[in-house]
Amino acid sequence: xxxxxxxxxxxxRFAKQSNFTKDxxxxxLDIMGFKDRVARNEHDxxxxxLEIFQSNISQYVSYHRExxxxxxxxxxxxxxxxxxxxxxxxxxxxDITSHIMMxxxxxxxxxxxxxxxAAGRMTCNQTKQLYFGQALIDAYLLEENIKYxxxxxxxxxxxxxxxxxxxxxxxxxxxxKSGDISHYELKWYDTVIIPNGEGQKSVExxxxxxxxxxxxxxxxxxxxxxxxxxxxxxxA
Numbered sequence: 481x482x483x484x485x486x487x488x489x490x491x492x493r494f495a496k497q498s499n500f501t502k503d504x505x506x507x508x509l510d511i512m513g514f515k516d517r518v519a520r521n522e523h524d525x526x527x528x529x530l531e532i533f534q535s536n537i538s539q540y541v542s543y544h545r546e547x548x549x550x551x552x553x554x555x556x557x558x559x560x561x562x563x564x565x566x567x568x569x570x571x572x573x574x575d576i577t578s579h580i581m582m583x584x585x586x587x588x589x590x591x592x593x594x595x596x597x598a599a600g601r602m603t604c605n606q607t608k609q610l611y612f613g614q615a616l617i618d619a620y621l622l623e624e625n626i627k628y629x630x631x632x633x634x635x636x637x638x639x640x641x642x643x644x645x646x647x648x649x650x651x652x653x654x655x656x657k658s659g660d661i662s663h664y665e666l667k668w669y670d671t672v673i674i675p676n677g678e679g680q681k682s683v684e685x686x687x688x689x690x691x692x693x694x695x696x697x698x699x700x701x702x703x704x705x706x707x708x709x710x711x712x713x714x715x716a
Contacts, residue, residue, distance in 0.1 A: 481623065491622060494706040495535075500610075503601040505637060507577045509558040509595035512629070513698070531648035533584070533591065540579040549606065553609065559611060560595070561604050566642045570637070573597070574648040576603035581668035585629065585686045592690060592701070596622035598634035627655045628704035633664035650712065655704040668695055669709050683709060 503583055517526065518615055534553050541549050545568050552559040560577055562569035577597070583592035602613030626632055632654055632675045633641065641649050653660040669683045687702050694702070 484637075498588075500605040501601065501613075502563060503600065504613075504615060505562045505565060505570050505573050505597060505640075506602060506613075506615045506619050507558075507560040507597045507598050507631065508616065508623050509560070509574055509577070509580065509593045509631070512592040512594060512701070513556070513694070515556070521608045525652050529589075533587075537580045537583060540576045540583075542607040543579075544572035544576060548605065549573055549576055552604075552606070554608075558595075559616070560708070561602065561611075565599055565640070565695050567640065568642055570644075570646070571648070574646070575671075578666060578668040578671040581629075581631065581666075581672040582683075585683065585690070586681050590686055590690045590693075592629045594623060594626045594629050594701075595619070595675075596626065597631060597635055597637050598622070599637035599640065608684065609633055621685055625656045625658065628701050628702075628708055630654065630705065630708060631666040631668060633666070638664055652708065652711070655708070667709070667712065 489524050530553070531588050534551075537553075537558075538551060541551060548563045549569070549572050550561055550563075552561075558580065560573060560580070562573050563641060574597075577595070581593055584593050596619040598615045598618040600613060600615035600618065602611070602615045615636065619634055622632055622634050640646075648667060649664045651662060652665050654663040654665055656663075684706070687706060691699060
């Protein structure tokens with residue numbers, strides 16, 4: 481017969497679980513063209529690429545060890561989340577996300593990403609691989625509508641930008657599937673990556689290489705990204 485759980489034991493278990501549920505910032509990134517990449521390559525080759533990719537992007541978290549930002553990678557999605565919703569954590573999450581965006585597109589086989597940042601109550605339990613909350617839903621739904629390789633800010637996180645000095649973001653007319661709409665974006669393309677042995681590639685060169693791998697509708701993402709970056713340079 482199953483042992484009954486006492487009221488005090490229930491409170492302890494709830495307290496432990498509540499440690500995973502907090503007000504956070506979350507960035508949800510989508511790997512573009514992942515299904516086609518899987519279909520055209522051997523499974524083991526994709527696995528190796530993902531293992532290397534995960535190992536390399538994890539190093540950016542170590543630059544902000546004090547903020548305790550966490551990353552989870554599953555299939556074609558990357559989840560980056562903070563442990564609270566203070567300004568220091570948002571600065572750290574923004575910097576980590578920018579480095580991941582830049583690193584991904586500079587690969588020999590570019591990995592174009594798009595995503596969104598939201599804020600709110602969310603449960604993140606790495607041990608049980610349990611991630612859910614309105615913040616994740618908000619970031620996912622906004623990401624789905626983005627039509628360039630960029631990271632936009634959901635309105636749940638926008639107030640934090642207005643009340644603090646966040647040079648990592650700017651207000652733009654962002655290319656969405658429903659048209660150009662005002663949103664704050666993460667200026668990931670201004671990120672400087674420490675050059676490797678081959679040297680650092682410019683974003684423009686990366687987009688040019690990416691252009692040779694796609695046709696038709698996917699090229700619209702490239703055109704929109706180039707326009708966003710160009711407009712940023714003109715305003716600087």
